[in-house]
Amino acid sequence: MLRDQVCFALYAASRALTDVYRPILDEFGLTYPQYLVLLVLWERGDDPPTVSELGTALRLDSGTLSPLLKRLAAAGLVVRTRSALDERRVEVGLTADGVALRQRMTDVPLRVACSTGLDEAELVALRDTLTRVTETIHRQKEQ
Amino acid sequence: MLRDQVCFALYAASRALTDVYRPILDEFGLTYPQYLVLLVLWERGDDPPTVSELGTALRLDSGTLSPLLKRLAAAGLVVRTRSALDERRVEVGLTADGVALRQRMTDVPLRVACSTGLDEAELVALRDTLTRVTETIHRQKEQ
DNA sequence: CGCAATTCAATTGCGCACAACTTATCTGGT
DNA sequence: ACCAGATAAGTTGTGCGCAATTGAATTGCG
Structure with missing residues (x-):
């Protein structure tokens, strides 16, 4: 029964792949969701997305992203700045270290x-x- | 880039499917991992698996299963009993409610x-x- | 038999996910 | 200009998922 379920296959495969990522990302001090955030930031290049734009791209909400971004900022990979035009928004930009990491992870x-x-x-x-x-x-x- | 990644597709699809399950399982007061545990128990019928057998089936460890099973026990769906033959083992069996739930969730x-x-x-x-x-x-x- | 190594479940600690709520800011209609 | 409603990010609380550790029970080797 369990083995017939597509949903379980999906759930198990997703965790298995995260297991593959874990030791690799560990070398860089990252978790898989943190790596996904960096992928989005690298893709965006110059214009830094807001927290909610990141959320749309990754389908994650601020409850997940806020603490995650705080950890990426503490690691020196990311900077969070309040938008001047709209004080509600927080723009997430890459530091030099954050940009440089891209090459090391190709x-x-x-x-x-x-x-x-x-x-x-x-x-x-x-x-x-x-x-x-x-x-x-x-x-x-x-x- | 992000959209090219199989891993992200897997991660996103897994969470999307869990989103589909959530409101359905909510009707029964269950989470998706709890439902998976019940699927294994229903499949096993008479002989109740140990915690580690459940772990092998679902690829979850005791750090995940112990508190999860405690919650299923608190909900009255499951009973945990120390094996008489090997006091290290804990057998996870269904209560009458746990068995009955199967029909309601077909x-x-x-x-x-x-x-x-x-x-x-x-x-x-x-x-x-x-x-x-x-x-x-x-x-x-x-x- | 004796005891070191193993096995099993539970616990601790951390980082997601997500719902619900809070606070601050902005928008639109009047 | 005012204020009701919307929007953005953060916080709180719960439940995984997993690494690492703990403590109890069992096994196996000499």
Whole structure:
């Protein structure tokens, strides 16, 4: 019964992959969600996103992001600055260390992808199916 | 970049599916991991697994299971009894309420599967791919 | 038999996730 | 200009998930 459930397969695979990331990210003092935040920041380049823009990208709320960003700031990778135009907003920018870290982590995705045992085509197909599921679910929530 | 990552797709899809489960399981006062524990117990029927057997089935350790089982016991769904043969072991059995709950939850998997928007064949293919990934990773960990 | 190594469950500590709430700021309508 | 409602980030509380440790019970080796 348990083994028939797609949801359990998803839950188990997600945790298994995080297990693969853990020792790799440990070398950089990061957790997986922290690494995801950095991916978004690296992608954005110059214009720093607000906390809620980060939340939209990663589908996480301020209850998760606020303390996480505080830890990234304490690690010296990120700076949080109140927007001058809108004092409610907090912009999350990279420090020099945060920018520099990107180069040191370029091969991380490849190292992880290898451990799945899937080839390129399978990985793409899996990613697309999962993305479709996620978007179907989120569309339903917004009616 | 973020959208290219299979790992993020997996992480996002897993949380999205848990979001689908949440309101459904809320009707029964359960969380998703608690529901998974009950699935194992229902499957086992008569012979109650130990905490570590549950851990093997769900790939969770005692640090997660001990407090979770305490909550299931407090909800009256489960009983924890020290094994007479080996006092280190704790056997996790269902109460009458725990057994009865199974009937009331038979349609839960179907309700959730529908929300993915995938058809039967896609669900089976996805499950098999994910199971393969999980097992590949776990085989690597044991060398 | 004796005792070191192992096994099992529980506990502690930390970092997510997420709901619910709080506080501060901004917006829009009058 | 005023203020009701909306929006942004942070805080609190609960429940995982996992590493590391603890303490009790068992096993196995000499």
